[in-house]
Amino acid sequence: MTGFNLARAAAAALIGVALAGLPARADIKNYEFQLVQPTVQAGADRTVTVRLVDKTTGKSVPDGVIFATRLDMAPDGMQEMVTKVTAVPATEPGTYRFKATFSMAGRWQLSLGAKVQGETGSVDNKLVITADK
Numbered sequence: 001m002t003g004f005n006l007a008r009a010a011a012a013a014l015i016g017v018a019l020a021g022l023p024a025r026a027d028i029k030n031y032e033f034q035l036v037q038p039t040v041q042a043g044a045d046r047t048v049t050v051r052l053v054d055k056t057t058g059k060s061v062p063d064g065v066i067f068a069t070r071l072d073m074a075p076d077g078m079q080e081m082v083t084k085v086t087a088v089p090a091t092e093p094g095t096y097r098f099k100a101t102f103s104m105a106g107r108w109q110l111s112l113g114a115k116v117q118g119e120t121g122s123v124d125n126k127l128v129i130t131a132d133k
């Protein structure tokens with residue numbers, strides 16, 4: 001092998017490593033929100049806690065920035081039944097808490113949009129919370 005070919009082979013190998021490394025690298029699709037508790041008691045000022053998880057490691061992600069929240073009764077055909085969601089301080093790193101009034105028993109959909117530090121794109125999840133009577 002000439003020096004030139006060696007350099008090319010080395011470069012090709014490096015590119016191969018870089019490409020192969022891509023899926024293992026963090027990808028915004030590797031993150032998801034999970035409900036800590038799938039049910040709440042119907043009523044005023046209930047707290048909902050979600051965890052942002054890196055599915056490749058199973059670890060919680062503490063530096064998510066939630067920019068969108070919506071809570072409505074879409075799962076029970078009442079998408080127009082929307083309730084206000086207020087972020088409240090979390091008690092544990094990697095968890096995010098919200099306060100909301102679940103005025104009616106049934107299934108509520110929590111839609112979340114978030115950015116993760118160093119990742120392109122956003123995490124968009126819809127979680128179903130059941131409000132019990």
Ligand SMILES: [Cu+2]
Pocket residue numbers: 073076078081104106
């Ligand atoms: Cu309703």
